[in-house]
Amino acid sequence: MKLWIGGAIFVAILMGITWMMAGGDIGANDTMGSLAMLGALATAVIAIFVSIKYVRQIQEEKAGGDLADENWDGIGEYKNELPMGWALLFLATTIWAVWYYLVGYPLNAYSQIGEYNEEVAIHDSEFAGKHANMDMQTLVKMGESVFIVQCSQCHGLAADGIDGKAANLNKRIEENGVRHAIMNGANNLGYAAPMPDRNGLFNMNTGALITDAEIATVSKYVANGMKGAGEDVFQGTCAACHGSDGKGMEFVAPSIADFNPELVATVLKHGKKGAIGAMPAFDLLNEQQIKAVGAYVTSLSK
Amino acid sequence: MFHWLEKHPFFFAVAVFVTIAFAGLVEILPNFAEASRPTIGTKPYSTLELAGRHVYIKNSCNACHSQLIRPFKSETDRYGTYSLSGEYAYDRPFLWGSKRTGPDLMRIGNVRTTDWHENHMWDPSGVIPGSIMPAYRWMFANEADVDTAYAEQVTVNKVFNVPYNKPIPMKDGSTEIVMMGASLDAAKAEALADAKVIAADMKNQDVKDMVASGKIPEIVALIAYLNSLK
Numbered sequence: 001m002k003l004w005i006g007g008a009i010f011v012a013i014l015m016g017i018t019w020m021m022a023g024g025d026i027g028a029n030d031t032m033g034s035l036a037m038l039g040a041l042a043t044a045v046i047a048i049f050v051s052i053k054y055v056r057q058i059q060e061e062k063a064g065g066d067l068a069d070e071n072w073d074g075i076g077e078y079k080n081e082l083p084m085g086w087a088l089l090f091l092a093t094t095i096w097a098v099w100y101y102l103v104g105y106p107l108n109a110y111s112q113i114g115e116y117n118e119e120v121a122i123h124d125s126e127f128a129g130k131h132a133n134m135d136m137q138t139l140v141k142m143g144e145s146v147f148i149v150q151c152s153q154c155h156g157l158a159a160d161g162i163d164g165k166a167a168n169l170n171k172r173i174e175e176n177g178v179r180h181a182i183m184n185g186a187n188n189l190g191y192a193a194p195m196p197d198r199n200g201l202f203n204m205n206t207g208a209l210i211t212d213a214e215i216a217t218v219s220k221y222v223a224n225g226m227k228g229a230g231e232d233v234f235q236g237t238c239a240a241c242h243g244s245d246g247k248g249m250e251f252v253a254p255s256i257a258d259f260n261p262e263l264v265a266t267v268l269k270h271g272k273k274g275a276i277g278a279m280p281a282f283d284l285l286n287e288q289q290i291k292a293v294g295a296y297v298t299s300l301s302k
Numbered sequence: 303m304f305h306w307l308e309k310h311p312f313f314f315a316v317a318v319f320v321t322i323a324f325a326g327l328v329e330i331l332p333n334f335a336e337a338s339r340p341t342i343g344t345k346p347y348s349t350l351e352l353a354g355r356h357v358y359i360k361n362s363c364n365a366c367h368s369q370l371i372r373p374f375k376s377e378t379d380r381y382g383t384y385s386l387s388g389e390y391a392y393d394r395p396f397l398w399g400s401k402r403t404g405p406d407l408m409r410i411g412n413v414r415t416t417d418w419h420e421n422h423m424w425d426p427s428g429v430i431p432g433s434i435m436p437a438y439r440w441m442f443a444n445e446a447d448v449d450t451a452y453a454e455q456v457t458v459n460k461v462f463n464v465p466y467n468k469p470i471p472m473k474d475g476s477t478e479i480v481m482m483g484a485s486l487d488a489a490k491a492e493a494l495a496d497a498k499v500i501a502a503d504m505k506n507q508d509v510k511d512m513v514a515s516g517k518i519p520e521i522v523a524l525i526a527y528l529n530s531l532k
Binding site for chain 2: 070112113115116119120123149150153154157162165166276277278279280282283284
């Protein structure tokens with residue numbers, strides 16, 4: 001009886017607090033507000049009723065049944081049946097755990113590499129869409145930024161090769177570069193037939209191997225941008241592969257008269273080893289960036 | 303069994319420990335074994351490269367340069383493919399570094415060559431305007447410690463079974479063999495032969511003279527190591 005009276009007082013206090021906090025806003029015609037108060041009352045009454053039920057159970061009920069064999073310092077345990085709800089829940093959890101361990105987690109697990117691949121795919125498709133059709137000006141601009149990031153560490157910000165530490169890209173080729181190629185041959189760019197060294201270079205005008213004097217002249221001639229003395233040597237010796245205008249032939253030899261985007265792309269793909277030193281192949285760049293660098297480098301010597 | 307355990311707290315604690323430890327091993331070991339296996343294309347270091355690695359450690363290069371490329375687009379654009387744990391299989395100790403005052407060097411061998419390193423180590427700001435990296439000119443005169451490098455090779459070969467003188471699978475399907483000399487003299491001769499290849503691409507006359515007279519300057523060993531980072 002005491003419990004029931006206490007419960008009623010507690011419900012009254014709860015309702016009073018609720019009314020103090022929200023009641024002022026509830027008018028006579030406010031159906032929603034009245035319903036909410038009714039709901040609060042129902043919740044409080046049910047809560048108190050359930051609490052009292054269990055308290056009385058603790059107070060009055062006695063446990064019974066067979067004792068299990070175990071005994072811990074006089075404290076025993078009854079052999080109670082498993083509650084059905086508990087048993088079903090346990091079974092369901094076990095089945096779920098097996099599913100989660102074998103299927104749920106492995107197939108949906110977070111992967112850092114997976115997130116990276118998604119990030120790259122999104123970026124690449126955006127990049128390809130945005131830069132699908134670039135005009136020359138945009139290409140050169142993009143080429144310049146790629147150059148500053150990837151190429152300037154060796155070729156310098158002005159692309160001048162920093163006092164001979166790398167190739168000066170403001171002109172196609174230096175005199176000692178030509179001489180180095182003639183003396184040592186070259187097989188930098190993956191053509192089927194490499195360029196032979198001086199022991200394989202015939203001057204068709206004289207019908208003999210290229211001489212020291214001819215090497216000196218033709219090196220100056222090529223480095224000068226195909227101008228001045230040495231044209232006859234060039235036509236007799238080099239033109240067979242590099243073309244009479246020095247602009248190269250597809251699948252045979254690169255242009256040594258000027259830069260073109262294809263040449264730059266080939267150098268980026270194969271790297272290069274020449275008079276100054278070695279340049280590694282660059283596979284960091286994508287297709288459009290390679291095109292852009294080609295356009296930029298070509299634009300430097302124009 | 304369980305009744306007995308329940309009455310003996312000490313052995314009960316031992317049993318709990320063993321059970322949990324076993325569960326931990328079952329979870330950790332398979333993944334660990336998989337991830338720490340060398341990736342295809344990862345080679346052990348040659349004698350000269352190891353000597354260069356010691357130069358790298360001695361000069362605390364790892365205080366400013368990391369060797370760990372994280373899987374972010376911004377990093378892979380700049381440094382190359384992200385790092386895999388198996389690529390560090392032969393790094394003892396690893397040189398991941400924790401701070402990037404300078405750029406990451408995990409794959410520096412793909413984008414720089416011997417002559418660039420020579421210019422850069424002699425005068426960094428001469429190649430990269432505004433670089434705050436100090437010059438390391440003493441490396442052009444100091445001799446590299448090949449003895450220690452060879453000792454390390456022999457040790458890791460014996461203790462960890464690092465595959466020297468054995469074919470190692472490469473990415474393109476071929477195999478490569480990293481040699482370890484049978485004796486200290488053989489290892490020194492091998493390192494010198496490697497050093498001559500590097501020095502041929504260098505311009506510093508003192509370095510060339512040293513290598514020609516049979517000594518290996520630190521810079522040559524360091525460049526061999528940096529070129530091997532791919």
